[in-house]
Amino acid sequence: MSSPGGGEHETWPLWEVFVRASRGLSHLHAGSLHAPDAEMALRNARDLYTRRNEGVSIWVVPSSEITTSDPDEKDAFFESPKGKRYRHAGYYTEAEGVKHL
Amino acid sequence: MAREETESGAIDQDALARFDEIIAADERIEPTDWMPEAYRKTLIRQISQHGHSEIIGMQPEGNWITRAPSLKRKAILMAKVQDEAGHGLYLYSAAQTLGITRDKMTEDLITGKAKYSSIFNYHTPSWADMGSIGWLVDGAAICNQVPLCRASYGPYGRAMVRICKEESFHQRQGFEILLHLSRGTKEQHEMAQESVNRWYAPALMMFGPPDADSPNSAQSMAWKIKRFSNDDLRQRFVDMIVPQSEVLGLTLPDPAIKWNEKRGHYDFGELDWDEFYEVLKGRGPANSIRLERRRKAHEDGAWVREAAAAYAARESEQAMAS
Numbered sequence: 001m002s003s004p005g006g007g008e009h010e011t012w013p014l015w016e017v018f019v020r021a022s023r024g025l026s027h028l029h030a031g032s033l034h035a036p037d038a039e040m041a042l043r044n045a046r047d048l049y050t051r052r053n054e055g056v057s058i059w060v061v062p063s064s065e066i067t068t069s070d071p072d073e074k075d076a077f078f079e080s081p082k083g084k085r086y087r088h089a090g091y092y093t094e095a096e097g098v099k100h101l
Numbered sequence: 102m103a104r105e106e107t108e109s110g111a112i113d114q115d116a117l118a119r120f121d122e123i124i125a126a127d128e129r130i131e132p133t134d135w136m137p138e139a140y141r142k143t144l145i146r147q148i149s150q151h152g153h154s155e156i157i158g159m160q161p162e163g164n165w166i167t168r169a170p171s172l173k174r175k176a177i178l179m180a181k182v183q184d185e186a187g188h189g190l191y192l193y194s195a196a197q198t199l200g201i202t203r204d205k206m207t208e209d210l211i212t213g214k215a216k217y218s219s220i221f222n223y224h225t226p227s228w229a230d231m232g233s234i235g236w237l238v239d240g241a242a243i244c245n246q247v248p249l250c251r252a253s254y255g256p257y258g259r260a261m262v263r264i265c266k267e268e269s270f271h272q273r274q275g276f277e278i279l280l281h282l283s284r285g286t287k288e289q290h291e292m293a294q295e296s297v298n299r300w301y302a303p304a305l306m307m308f309g310p311p312d313a314d315s316p317n318s319a320q321s322m323a324w325k326i327k328r329f330s331n332d333d334l335r336q337r338f339v340d341m342i343v344p345q346s347e348v349l350g351l352t353l354p355d356p357a358i359k360w361n362e363k364r365g366h367y368d369f370g371e372l373d374w375d376e377f378y379e380v381l382k383g384r385g386p387a388n389s390i391r392l393e394r395r396r397k398a399h400e401d402g403a404w405v406r407e408a409a410a411a412y413a414a415r416e417s418e419q420a421m422a423s
Contacts, residue, residue: 010202011406031260032194034203036406037413048187051180052267071133 010034014063015041017048019055027059035060124325129255132198140324143317144254145199147326149206152192153217156210157391159185161225162234170228177274178231184271188264195256211396219377220307222385229282229296235275236349237297237304237342243268244338245308248328257326276345283350290350297346298354305369306377308335314374336366343367 012034018027030049035041041060049055069077085091095101116135123130130136159182166182169175193203209215220238225231246268249261282293309315309331321327329337339358346353357370379385 011204012410014197031191031263032197033190036409037416040409040413047183048190051183051187068133071131 012036015045015060016063016066017041017045018059018061019045019049020057021054022056027057030054032063124253127325129258130253131255139320141199143321143324144257144326145196145201147321148192148196148199148257148260149201149209150216150218152189152196152206153210153215154221155185155189155192157217157221157395159189160391160394161221161223161387162231164225165228165231168228169231174231174278181235181271181274184267188260188267191260191263192257195254195260198256207399211392211399213383213392216381218307219380219385220303221391222380222388223299223303224386227292227296229279229292230300232275232278232282232293233296233300233304235271235273236279236345237275237300238307239268239271239275240342241304241307241338243272244334244341248334249326251325251328253325276349279349279351293349294351297351301354302372302376305335305338306372306374308332308338310374310377339367339369 013036014032015035015038016032017030019030020027030045033041033044033048035044038060042058045058045060050058081087117137120130120134120136120140123134130140162178162182162185166175166178169178193206196206197203206215210217225234243265246261246265250258250265252258252261279293279297282289284290309318312318312330312332315331318327318330322330343353343358355370357368359368361368380388383389
């Protein structure tokens with residue numbers, strides 16, 4: 001399913017914007033905007049989401065190109081890790097008090 | 102047929118229970134979650150009105166960009182008006198996640214179907230109004246908006262976080278404009294005082310009618326869209342601006358303002374709610390000018406939107422062909 005808000009009756013398509021705050025960090029989702037093409041989307045994203053030096057790099061992705069997991073199948077889809085506490089360090093309590101472990 | 106209805110009814114009951122659970126746990130509703138139609142409608146109305154207010158809100162200040170008294174003030178004012186355009190777009194994007202298109206929102210605004218904050222229907226005849234708008238209007242807006250950062254609808258809350266971060270500069274620059282005028286020549290001081298006299302009451306009315314006359318408030322608070330009542334927020338605002346006006350060396354045009362030891366708040370006088378409803382109904386000083394300018398800007402920009410779309414279509418055709 002496509003991302004919400006990507007309506008078909010808009011003059012311009014919807015884009016999702018990802019901004020890298022500084023070198024060494026991931027691009028994070030900042031928001032969305034309308035633009036006729038990728039180049040304009042980048043320029044609009046710069047004006048809209050980086051007016052105060054919030055970023056050193058921007059990605060724009062057409063919202064219609066994003067595939068999301070089905071919210072109605074949320075429980076089934078994310079079931080696998082549930083009940084598997086042994087995947088977390090906190091599960092192993094017998095090492096309590098032992099240093100550097 | 103009857104069975105299907107029961108089935109979908111049962112699904113709705115489950116979904117509603119899940120929705121109530123999320124609200125009760127103070128978690129956030131996200132766009133793909135099921136939500137009651139009334140919740141969706143309330144949010145679309147509130148968020149789009151909020152977006153429209155930002156967009157229309159560019160006009161009273163845009164009015165002074167070419168006449169700002171120095172290059173510094175001009176640059177600041179341009180940055181502020183640009184922020185307001187940005188805030189409008191964040192809010193429109195949040196509203197769109199609820200299923201309304203940007204085009205529909207624009208149409209509702211320019212045909213006069215949608216409302217926006219009445220405060221932007223007042224004129225800005227003096228430079229000091231740039232100070233009063235920043236200090237009082239943006240100050241009241243911040244008071245309203247900080248609790249909205251925790252609104253139960255995720256995209257709205259996230260838009261508000263971003264907006265609040267940027268809004269504090271707006272209030273401070275306004276305060277500084279008034280401070281400089283107040284400490285300037287006698288004429289400058291009078292200009293600042295005259296402006297504050299005009300903006301004080303309309304700014305207080307930005308919080309909406311008294312709680313007793315605000316029928317939708319209770320439901321919005323139950324849904325955790327709204328966190329505090331209109332009167333509570335108004336009181337909080339008055340408590341903030343009274344000491345600030347003393348720093349400015351200006352007075353607030355309400356003789357009833359007095360510290361109330363027992364309540365731990367400032368008392369203040371009745372507001373003229375007839376004026377509020379008049380402006381809301383479109384009979385304010387600048388309603389028709391604001392809407393007409395917005396409509397003209399939209400219509401004059403039609404060829405730009407069409408040309409950009411045509412260019413994008415041609416580019417993508419050529420990319421396919423090569």
